[in-house]
Amino acid sequence: MRTYQRTSAMTVTVTIVALLALVFIGWRLASRRQSLPCPVWLRWLVELDNPFTKTNRALEILSHLDLHPGMSVLDMGCGPGRLTLPAAAQVGSEGLVLAVDIQAGMLSRVKEKEKAARAGLNTIQTLQAGAGDGKLGNSRFDRALLVTVLGEIPDCETALRELYTALKPGGLLSVTEVIFDPHFQRQTTVRNIAQRCGFREQALFGNRIAYTLLFRKQPGIPEDPATRQNL
Numbered sequence: 001m002r003t004y005q006r007t008s009a010m011t012v013t014v015t016i017v018a019l020l021a022l023v024f025i026g027w028r029l030a031s032r033r034q035s036l037p038c039p040v041w042l043r044w045l046v047e048l049d050n051p052f053t054k055t056n057r058a059l060e061i062l063s064h065l066d067l068h069p070g071m072s073v074l075d076m077g078c079g080p081g082r083l084t085l086p087a088a089a090q091v092g093s094e095g096l097v098l099a100v101d102i103q104a105g106m107l108s109r110v111k112e113k114e115k116a117a118r119a120g121l122n123t124i125q126t127l128q129a130g131a132g133d134g135k136l137g138n139s140r141f142d143r144a145l146l147v148t149v150l151g152e153i154p155d156c157e158t159a160l161r162e163l164y165t166a167l168k169p170g171g172l173l174s175v176t177e178v179i180f181d182p183h184f185q186r187q188t189t190v191r192n193i194a195q196r197c198g199f200r201e202q203a204l205f206g207n208r209i210a211y212t213l214l215f216r217k218q219p220g221i222p223e224d225p226a227t228r229q230n231l
């Protein structure tokens with residue numbers, strides 16, 4: 001009887017793992033053809049800091065950004081606000097965190113959490129928009145975050161150009177990618193796009209399968225790529 005119970009428990013576990021692996025592979029293949037945003041019903045999963053990847057933990061990512069009270073931070077593809085809230089706590093009530101996401105369901109969770117934590121004190125603003133939509137303005141932010149988002153954006157280059165323009169001269173862009181994400185982007189891909197948009201690489205944290213790349217918008221360099229090329 002006990003052997004039977006053990007065997008059926010093992011069968012159920014193996015079936016669940018196999019199903020999850022199939023979903024992951026299917027999603028990964030589908031996302032190569034079409035950019036699919038992470039569904040809102042999965043936001044509970046995005047909200048958790050992955051125990052296996054230190055590189056992708058919210059406080060680890062923020063620790064590389066030298067955040068100070070009063071700074072302005074852009075959290076592009078903020079999801080349910082895993083980084084938005086700790087960033088808001090670090091920039092304080094004189095700072096600003098603009099949480100941008102293409103899905104309203106993600107932003108409503110950010111607002112819920114801000115209300116529950118009472119951490120924001122008007123520090124957090126939300127904006128429903130797609131990356132590259134041109135709604136961010138010029139030279140507004142000290143820091144920009146792009147955490148496991150790039151692969152979901154249909155036109156990454158337009159999106160990074162927008163972030164370049166939205167950052168203040170000398171501002172930092174932090175791009176984090178982890179292999180567990182079905183939309184994982186390799187370092188070379190990220191570097192190539194960032195460089196074409198004018199960013200200078202500043203630092204690399206982590207390894208090939210879980211990393212944060214830090215880029216700087218150079219002070220005193222023209223925003224327009226055509227002018228930059230003629231320098």
Ligand SMILES: C[S@@+](CC[C@H](N)C(=O)[O-])C[C@H]1O[C@@H](n2cnc3c(N)ncnc32)[C@H](O)[C@@H]1O
Nearest residue numbers: 037038077078079082101102130131147152153
């Ligand atoms: C995997 S989640 C990551 C959320 C958050 N950055 C984090 O690390 O916890 C990706 C998020 O990017 C958003 N997203 C996808 N495509 C987008 C786009 N084109 N513009 C802005 N946000 C987008 C999704 O709605 C989703 O909330």
